[in-house]
Amino acid sequence: MTDVVADSSATPVAAPALAATRIMNARRRWLVTWLRDPFLCFAAMSLIGVVAIALAANLIYPTDPLDMVAPALLWPGQDWGYPLGTDTLGRDLAAGIVHGARVSLLVGFFAALIGLVIGTTIGALAGYFGGIVDNVLVRLTELFQTIPAILLVIVILAIGDPSIFLIVLAIGLASWPMIARLARSQFMTLRDADFVLAARGLGYGTTRIIVREILPNALPTLVVATSVLVANGILAEAGLSFLNLGDPNRVSWGSLIGSGRTMLRSEWYLTALPGLAIVLTVLSINIIGDRLTDILNPRSETR
Known part of the structure; x- marks a missing residue:
């Protein structure tokens, strides 16, 4: 009779612990599923990176991306002050892509x-x-x-x-x-x-x-x-x-x-x-959605 009482009193305590264990196992399986998929990891990291760049656009390039700041049509790598080159009006293409990420x-x-x-x-x-x-x-x-x-x-x-x-x-x-x-x-x-x-x-x-x-x-x-x-x-x-x-x-x-x-x-x-x-960006969103x-x-x- 004592054993029965002890078991019945332990059941309410064990139930929450069992539920918590199941939740942790489910989360662990969810994480493993994501980590085992290289395309999903690539898509998630790429999208996070694009979003982070968009949010930090004013910190990365505080100037107006429409400003003409250099000679026109500099190719990428030609002037490391403008790593992605300039457009036909001498605007920094890297600044345009960073600020354009926010708009898009x-x-x-x-x-x-x-x-x-x-x-x-x-x-x-x-x-x-x-x-x-x-x-x-x-x-x-x-x-x-x-x-x-x-x-x-x-x-x-x-x-x-x-x-x-x-x-x-x-x-x-x-x-x-x-x-x-x-x-x-x-x-x-x-x-x-x-x-x-x-x-x-x-x-x-x-x-x-x-x-x-x-x-x-x-x-x-x-x-x-x-x-x-x-x-x-x-x-x-x-x-x-x-x-x-x-x-x-x-x-x-x-x-x-x-x-x-x-x-x-x-x-x-x-x-x-x-x-x-x-x-x-579009490919990353589609992979994550799929x-x-x-x-x-x-x-x-x-x-």
């Missing part, structure tokens, strides 16, 4: 955030309520999908003066349909789950069920999908700046490529170096 990442991340908010809201309402609400919102989503995204962005920019704010808004408004369709499928799957039925039985309101019960379970998949929007936003901003539709007062990777396109055959580094920055999809997928062996 800002456009990509905030445009994706706008697309995530709009798409999740529309997809959640369509998937949860169904019926006529679903029908109307799906038709609206399909309407936006029939309009070429770049054409919609150009029309929005033509209405007002091109600025970083307007570019972010335009790209965000053109990128939400993919998230909306994904959110709709997630909410249609989860709205009849046991925990949602239990919440309805307890008398929870519709808003609380959507925001506090279903959304947290659907959000990981939506966030992973948003990584595609970040990459697309960076590419879209580069394309707009290449077409002289970007903010003329800000340096971005796209504007650097656009300024060097007329001398592509002779001074190819003017487009190759900022183009390499775009490729590295691996996170595998990890968060319950049917995946990676998980």
